[in-house]
Amino acid sequence: MTVVDAHQHFWNLETGSYPWLTPEHGPIHRTFEPPELIPQLAAAGVERTVLVQAMDSYADTDAMLAQADAYDLIGAVVGWVPLNRPDEAAVALERYRRHPRFAGVRHLIHDDPDPDWVIQDSVIEGLGLLAEAGLPFDVVAVLPRHLEHVPVLAERVPGLRMVIDHLAKPPIEEKGWEPWASLLARAAECPGVYAKVSGLNTAADAETWTGEDLRPYVEHALEVFGPERLMFGSDWPVALLAGDYAKVWRETNAVLSGLPPADRAAVLGGTATRFYGIQEAP
Structure with a gap:
């Protein structure tokens, strides 16, 4: 079985624009590239990774695909197209789908001032293009409202595969439960609909988790x-806000250690390999 990290990022602050990434982000406010x-x-x-967009831009997607060309470890790229502009998105998808590792689309819906951005008619039309192309959609669910939209999207866009990033950020630090648990169920x-066991350390107490x-x-x-x-996904380098790669890997494995071997193997690579169509590591 190929072990897969289903959620990580790279960014270069000298060549790319990431307005959300400010000096207040401390240790992650710098360039991160594959050699690190x-x-x-x-x-x-870990043998392969899924490289996920960190900005809603063609430049970010183009940079990721170039990195996938240069590094075999990148088994799939989740890029961006303007889903709210379906005609433009169709042209972009036609171009990106020529790349063998372009495997999905994400939009930073949690940064949009409209919490209902993803269910507006134009976006639904854009998501329909993904369903037709067999490409999945990564759902960034930070607010409960974002998680409420998932069943709505499943109904309005038949055939669209979705994966909820970071288990929709459960309220770990405050030891909360609802409405997160019911909405996830x-x-x-x-x-x-699938989900990523990723980004949980930054939802917990950064020092003690x-x-x-x-x-x-x-x-x-x-x-x-x-x-x-x-x-499984590391959410590296965002993970550095509460630990490091080794700790995320070690502690996630500790949680999964009681599973039957086949189930553990699914979470640590099998599911991501199927979902994103990742080829075996060379």
Whole structure:
């Protein structure tokens, strides 16, 4: 089985524009590129990654695809097209789909001032293009409202596969539960919806978190999705806001250690390989 990190980023502050990334972000307000991540993947035994967009721009997507050409470790790229401009999105998708590792689309919906951005008619039309192309949509769900939209999208865009990034950021630090748990379970009732066990450390106490803090939330996700619809992601380098790659890998594995080997293998690579169509590592 190929071990896959289903959610990581690169950015170059000298060549790209990332307005959301300000000096207030401390340790991640700098350039991150593949040579820095490669030894950390090797130490963890991770063979392929899914490189996910960090800005709603063609420039970011083009840079990621160039990195995929240069580094075999990048098994898939989740890029961006203007879903709210369907005619333009169709042209962009036609171009990007020629790249063998262009494997999905994401939009920073949590940065849009309209919490209902993703369910406006033009975006629904854009998402229909993804469904027709067999490309999945990564859902950034930060507000409960974002998670409420997932069943709506499943109904309005038949055939669209979706994956909820970071388990929709459960309220780990405050040890909260609802409405997150019920909304996640409702989303999981839609068979084409998956989720990423990623970005949980930055939802917990940055200084003290361990796998035990994450456990109830991961176990709930396992209960409602099953391992065949869950995938591990590091969310590196954002993960550096609360630890490092090695800790995220170690503590996530501790939470998953009680699973049967086949189920653990699904979360650590099998699900992502199927979902994004990742080829075996060379």
